[in-house]
Amino acid sequence: MDRAGPLLQASRLMTLDWQVCSRARLSRDPRFDGKFFIGVIGSRVYCRPICPAPTAKEKNCRYFPTAAAAAEAGFRPCLRCRPECSPGTPAWLGTSNTVSRALRLIGESGLEDGGIENLAERVGVGSRHLRRLFIRHLGASPSAVAQTRRLHFAKKLIDETRLSMSEVAQASGFGCVRRFNAAIRKTYKRTPTQIRRLVRQAKSQPENQYLFTLRFRPPYHWKGMLAFLAARATPGVEVVEADTYRRSISLNGLPGYFEVSLDEVHNSLAVQVQIGDPRLLFLVIERIRCMFDLNADWPRIGKSLGPDPELAARLRAEPGLRVPGCWDPFELSVRAILGQQITVKGATALAGRLARSFGQTFSAPNGLTHLFPAPEALAHAKLTTVGLTTKRAETVRALARAVCDGQIGFQRIIDSEAFLTRLCAIPGIGAWTAQYVAMRALGEPDAFPSGDLGLLRALGLRNVRELEARAEGWRPWRAYAAMYLWSFPSPASAAKRSVSTSKDLVESLKHNVQASL
Ligand SMILES: [Zn+2]
Numbered sequence: 001m002d003r004a005g006p007l008l009q010a011s012r013l014m015t016l017d018w019q020v021c022s023r024a025r026l027s028r029d030p031r032f033d034g035k036f037f038i039g040v041i042g043s044r045v046y047c048r049p050i051c052p053a054p055t056a057k058e059k060n061c062r063y064f065p066t067a068a069a070a071a072e073a074g075f076r077p078c079l080r081c082r083p084e085c086s087p088g089t090p091a092w093l094g095t096s097n098t099v100s101r102a103l104r105l106i107g108e109s110g111l112e113d114g115g116i117e118n119l120a121e122r123v124g125v126g127s128r129h130l131r132r133l134f135i136r137h138l139g140a141s142p143s144a145v146a147q148t149r150r151l152h153f154a155k156k157l158i159d160e161t162r163l164s165m166s167e168v169a170q171a172s173g174f175g176c177v178r179r180f181n182a183a184i185r186k187t188y189k190r191t192p193t194q195i196r197r198l199v200r201q202a203k204s205q206p207e208n209q210y211l212f213t214l215r216f217r218p219p220y221h222w223k224g225m226l227a228f229l230a231a232r233a234t235p236g237v238e239v240v241e242a243d244t245y246r247r248s249i250s251l252n253g254l255p256g257y258f259e260v261s262l263d264e265v266h267n268s269l270a271v272q273v274q275i276g277d278p279r280l281l282f283l284v285i286e287r288i289r290c291m292f293d294l295n296a297d298w299p300r301i302g303k304s305l306g307p308d309p310e311l312a313a314r315l316r317a318e319p320g321l322r323v324p325g326c327w328d329p330f331e332l333s334v335r336a337i338l339g340q341q342i343t344v345k346g347a348t349a350l351a352g353r354l355a356r357s358f359g360q361t362f363s364a365p366n367g368l369t370h371l372f373p374a375p376e377a378l379a380h381a382k383l384t385t386v387g388l389t390t391k392r393a394e395t396v397r398a399l400a401r402a403v404c405d406g407q408i409g410f411q412r413i414i415d416s417e418a419f420l421t422r423l424c425a426i427p428g429i430g431a432w433t434a435q436y437v438a439m440r441a442l443g444e445p446d447a448f449p450s451g452d453l454g455l456l457r458a459l460g461l462r463n464v465r466e467l468e469a470r471a472e473g474w475r476p477w478r479a480y481a482a483m484y485l486w487s488f489p490s491p492a493s494a495a496k497r498s499v500s501t502s503k504d505l506v507e508s509l510k511h512n513v514q515a516s517l
Pocket of ligand 1: 046047048051052053078079080081082
């Protein structure tokens, strides 16, 4: 394909406004990091808007909506600003659900399986159409997007870990070292070993431990995120202390844990992962990115929600609040069922007892004692023994059985609507629970639990219909509006209150959402 193709389309169709890009580039504005890339014609290198290198002349710059588009146009990633470290492309692209779903699948598959035919089949369109959609929205073909992600993750592992090159090749989905070496040499004009020598050497880590830096576009309301997670942290499985979130995890039968804290200076989260197989790192990192909503384009969301008078003051006082995702959708769904009609505190205590009684024990020297129970462990469990009502116990079991039987799968969800319909078919799971799961487990930015008492109270409305009518104006970001209403009681008190400790926030959250979460 002709190289001007994606470029032209990029500038015409991508809603990339070059004047905005130019201003962002010249001011190195971090809010635009990851929203576009700059190709410099002379050097054939592409950069992030925040690149510390001297800025090129405007006439020598080309703008691309994604790194893959820049790569397809023949530009190489800059070794100074490291495009592989930029925050991800915002998942919600405004017009194409198909592209968002396909991107999600590319992320979840660990990049390895199927190829474009398979991808197209899964999202229910022809492969040529999918390719056209990708070019229109991302400026690059699906295979270029997958290849760029693979290369970027490999580069991250070379720079940030001490894994051997054959382990890096495996973990980033290249299969064999020869393909990996060839791809790195072609892209960077250097061997993997030369690249590793270039970067500040990663600090020595204990075996199976890895440190990563995951960037976001500011602002990021870390205290709000942490407070929300803290109030719901399942004892033994999750710990929030000293501004750090930590949890036990299990993937392919391998137990491990990760820890996340804020690195405000670098607009990023510092992540430490402990897992026995480096091939799982890609998946772990993708999941953490979703859980902490790192791809969100907050300034855009804030602008859309701003006109609502109830939200405006909250947005001004507490910018950057994200929608907390989850580590494991099954676990989140069980939590949502446990939380029906009881307080957050009550549901958290129940979840702790559930984990202690039915989860595998796990020993780490940091307060984590259990893994959250797998569906198999809950499918026939006597859940009333840990304090669930007979009805809730049956709902949890029915969900667990549906997962074991393959009637419900939480991985690779193509069609959220169809998935939620299946979820609601389980007795005891209603619209509120389904919307809450859509919001936090599927990352649907427009999911909205309109039956929520906390939301009704926050706005002083009397019924669901009034709330739904009010929320029409918040589309497609209703999940973010819900987070603001849950997290910050009222504009007046939010403005007065200095939100200095996450403890204050935890209290306000507990108070505010206890009726419904
Ligand atoms: Zn650069």
